[in-house]
């Protein structure tokens with residue numbers, strides 16, 4: 001539990017000035033001004049990672065709320081997202097780009113529990129779906145945690161982002 005304060009960052013030219021936060025009922029909605037969902041309302045992903053098991057678990061966390069939005073690409077699909085790993089001594093555990101990539105930093109990931117790896121994978125997928133950082137206890141909180149379920153803030157933010165697809 002020593003390295004848990006690493007921040008998950010989202011890298012894009014736009015994200016720093018693109019935070020949209022408003023209150024809807026009791027939940028706090030936080031969405032980016034971009035997402036990786038294609039014209040067909042799916043994110044079709046490809047690529048490889050040491051953490052594919054946790055990544056697939058992460059896709060299921062979102063798909064259990066809205067069915068089948070994130071899919072593993074087959075040959076006849078256009079790909080919206082490519083997954084890979086890197087290793088670097090930096091503050092970033094995972095990086096999602098508006099260019100269509102998610103990269104996991106094995107320098108930190110390898111020390112994490114399966115639950116924490118799943119948290120990072122699902123969090124980065126949240127950015128791919130257009131969600132921005134939110135509050136402590138949310139999957140979209142900016143710090144690695146043992147959270148692997150969607151909070152009311154996560155669901156409300158996904159609803160708001162989904163409405164744009």
Ligand SMILES: [Zn+2]
Pocket residue numbers: 008009010123127133141142
């Ligand atoms: Zn993040």
